[in-house]
Amino acid sequence: MTSILTNTSAMAALSTLRGINSDLADTQDRVSSGYKVAKASDNVAYWSISTTMNSDNKAINAAQDALGVGAAKVDTAYSAIDSAIDVVDEIKAKLVTASESSTDKEQIQLEITKLQEQLSAVSQAASFSGENWTVAGADASNAVVVDGFIRNSDGTVKVTTAEFAIASYAMFGSISATGVGTGGILGDVMTIALTSTMTQGQIDSYLATVESALSSLTDAGAALGALTTRIDMQDDYASTLSDAIETGVSRLVDADMEEESAKLSALQTQQQLAVQSLSIANSSSQNILQLFQN
Template structure:
């Protein structure tokens, strides 16, 4: 097929029309896509730069999902710790209620006459245990003991010991002078011994070990020499020497109620376990335990006879026993709360490790876990099950309260740590959102079209296309005038 020849004017208008059509197509593409750079052919630098920025924004956007899950995991752990804290505080309240409760059971017994030291009132069970603690109901007879004084290791056995040079020196008994030495040594020994016999009412002897005085009636006395020289000569001390071994005879007798009260309350094996008091002449016994207290030596009628066994007992404190059960029920909830505080299969309270990545290269991460990876449970917090008897003693309750305080401090410390971790993740999440926005905005600045400008361009091109079409029509009409000449 031969080439078609167009006139210069027609060809020029045709080229202009084709150019306009091409620009309209590109403008329409920009309006349709919203981008002024749709391929590398449009602007290689902007296209590949924007693609890199969008790719990084996409990578960061994928990390946002793990951050969101991480935040929820931390919030689940915080929910568990909050509930555990409230449970521990409830356990504290339970123990404080037990500490304040004094509804211990009591019984009053009549103290019989003629009770002896061989008869006992005996306590077992309760907070005491299986080994009975006996309190004698009477006192044993005590024989008189003579008070004695030994004057030391001075040889006083000679018939006439050397008592010269002691003129005007004295010996006192019970603070009163009973003998004054003269300047004559001979015969003073006998005089001295006789004076001591008269002053003490006892018997005074002298031998190679010094002066010895024995008072048979069980009374005590003091003796003193006036000077060290007298001590050297007689062995009697220059300081006051008081005898303490003289005891008068005491007959056996039944103990009074007040005496029994004092002995029971001061007995180391009963202190804090049993308390006694005088109930209008009766012996009142308080069982300071949650367990039943067995009292032997008491008849079924409530009279203390020192021989009956298995006849009476005093109930334990049921209020404290019930509170012990409440404490254990609350303790069981600690482990259940910890087990249920999981999110998406991760439970930080059971020691799971939560690792979050903050950037697309993986160089910025955080590992979130409990201290040393230990579980938050009752055992690790040092909160153990208790028995009724553990609430018998106020001292023991105070110890349990101390353990709960330590557990609360540990839980609050862990809550603070998780709170700090949560703040880090939330801050990083906000930072990542802003970074994604920055990257996408930067990419858009390189590729997005100005829709107002492109719309104006399209309108201008449409006008140009219309004018080009008209010009082409005019050029064609000029060529048709030649045809008129041929006709």
């Protein structure tokens, strides 16, 4: 039966066209945005996971930036320690020279004094971002470097750190207002003062002081070297971890562009056919007029 009031064929064609247009709009959104899960309504579980992991990834990247700052501080302190070792080696050589009885010990002391001043200058200049790891200062707390960000199994988060014991490895305990270092690893080295009447026993005592300082400087350099290795390894790991998280999130929420482009072409064809079908269904009512014209 054909009715001029209700066109069931047109209704079916229109319903089909609406469904195709809805699918086409969704596919176009995926193609334009690159996401198959762009909002919570697309997939609640995947959207929740991706939101959390993207947030964690930003924190990891921030920790990686902090690692760069920490690495600069370590490198600055290590450069000072390395330079100090060279200077102390020179003082050691001067003391060995002074062991020769015919040498002018007071002239040698003039050179040693300049080397001592150099030690103070090296330590005083070893500052990065307001921190100087070569001077213990009044508050000799450990230096802390942020080296990571982790999420525990219970959902809580934690920032991990690496520490450097400034009190144990500082070149000086403090720097006076006149720029002279005192205390610390090199405090005793700064007290070396040769005179023309100095005995070999006293020089040997100074040599023992220098050897002790060199040993302590070597330990400090080793500690900084170990910290540098840890920071470098953590930096590499943070980069790898960040890439892994991005890849994992991508698998959850990114659209397959090959699949979506193929689906888009198919839906566009279906849309054209549905429009044509609706046009045919609407024309059937007009054909009834021919019955009355005859």
